[in-house]
Amino acid sequence: MYSRRAGARAFRAAEVAILPLATEKEPTMTITSTTKRQPTDFATAVERLSKVSVDRHFDAYIDVAWDDPEMAIDPEDPRFELWLDDPLRHTKWYATQPPETRSRVAVHRVATAMRIGWEFENVLQRGLLEHAYWMDGKKPELRYLMHEIAEECQHMLMFQEFANRTGMDIRGMPRHMKLASRLVVVLARTFPAAFFMFVLAGEDPVDYIQRKQLKEGGSHPATERIMRIHVTEEARHIAFARHYLRREVPRLHRLRRRQLAVMAPLIFGTMARLMAFPSLHTARTFGVLRSDLRRALRSAPGRLLLREVAAGPRKLCVELGLAGFPYSLLWRVMGIWETSEPATTTPEVDPENDTA
Numbered sequence: 157m158y159s160r161r162a163g164a165r166a167f168r169a170a171e172v173a174i175l176p177l178a179t180e181k182e183p184t185m186t187i188t189s190t191t192k193r194q195p196t197d198f199a200t201a202v203e204r205l206s207k208v209s210v211d212r213h214f215d216a217y218i219d220v221a222w223d224d225p226e227m228a229i230d231p232e233d234p235r236f237e238l239w240l241d242d243p244l245r246h247t248k249w250y251a252t253q254p255p256e257t258r259s260r261v262a263v264h265r266v267a268t269a270m271r272i273g274w275e276f277e278n279v280l281q282r283g284l285l286e287h288a289y290w291m292d293g294k295k296p297e298l299r300y301l302m303h304e305i306a307e308e309c310q311h312m313l314m315f316q317e318f319a320n321r322t323g324m325d326i327r328g329m330p331r332h333m334k335l336a337s338r339l340v341v342v343l344a345r346t347f348p349a350a351f352f353m354f355v356l357a358g359e360d361p362v363d364y365i366q367r368k369q370l371k372e373g374g375s376h377p378a379t380e381r382i383m384r385i386h387v388t389e390e391a392r393h394i395a396f397a398r399h400y401l402r403r404e405v406p407r408l409h410r411l412r413r414r415q416l417a418v419m420a421p422l423i424f425g426t427m428a429r430l431m432a433f434p435s436l437h438t439a440r441t442f443g444v445l446r447s448d449l450r451r452a453l454r455s456a457p458g459r460l461l462l463r464e465v466a467a468g469p470r471k472l473c474v475e476l477g478l479a480g481f482p483y484s485l486l487w488r489v490m491g492i493w494e495t496s497e498p499a500t501t502t503p504e505v506d507p508e509n510d511t512a
């Protein structure tokens with residue numbers, strides 16, 4: 157069960173700098189097979205996540221000092237700069253731009269990522285509501301899912317407020333992806349394991365990118381505050397999705413597992429690109445040639461970024477027996493397979509000790 161000491165530890169962690177990626181661990185339990193203890197362990201972990209959600213949650217308009225002059229979002233503020241691993245930053249085009257244009261590109265880039273985050277979380281909430289609708293009210297995961305949906309509402313408020321304050325024309329996902337997202341909501345009812353793969357596919361890459369940027373430092377204070385709040389709460393969401401998959405995948409019929417093994421690299425490959433790469437709209441807005449953008453995305457740093465943001469989900473799929481041959485070929489085709497360990501792996505999160 158969740159202890160009072162653990163709750164106090166989580167509160168104390170609030171003012172501590174974010175943990176290095178390598179030291180972060182997922183909480184306590186390991187569920188890799190169907191055993192008698194499994195349901196109890198899953199329930200305990202979920203109850204603990206619910207308790208931490210009560211102890212540590214944020215409000216978009218209380219916990220972000222939007223009107224503090226330090227937090228003002230001016231598109232030409234030199235504090236805005238593309239983060240080190242952004243493929244656009246490695247283009248000759250970016251290097252030749254004056255500082256004010258570089259700042260505008262960075263603001264547009266981060267606001268677009270936030271708008272995409274808003275749309276992803278909208279789909280996620282609809283799927284979670286669909287998944288929870290038929291659930292027995294006594295199940296601990298029903299309460300946890302309600303906490304998660306409420307937290308995503310606050311994230312969406314933060315993301316949209318940031319995008320609006322840029323005063324720029326910000327667009328999110330391409331139209332075809334918005335239309336395809338309706339299928340994801342259907343999956344939440346008909347194939348929940350695939351739906352939670354989608355959840356991880358959106359949350360894990362963003363979490364990886366935000367943690368790495370926080371570790372590097374130097375972000376604009378508004379971006380930094382939003383990222384700190386987000387990684388703190390996403391730690392719980394990612395932990396829940398991983399626990400759910402560790403419990404459910406071994407229980408699936410073998411044909412269902414094969415379906416999932418085919419779907420996983422397609423979902424993770426598509427979502428990794430959506431979350432980690434600059435959008436076509438950002439490139440068009442600033443006159444970046446399509447060929448320059450393509451070259452940047454296919455460059456060694458671009459391909460490495462893609463593999464790194466998908467490293468956590470890939471590791472989980474290997475553990476669940478979903479990424480063996482011939483399915484590993486699909487991971488290679490999607491550009492998210494790595495034969496050796498990447499330099500930095502996606503963090504295994506600890507929802508109690510993460511900081512904001």
Ligand SMILES: [Fe+2]
Nearest residue numbers: 277308311390
């Ligand atoms: Fe979120």
Ligand SMILES: [Fe+2]
Nearest residue numbers: 308359390393
């Ligand atoms: Fe989330």
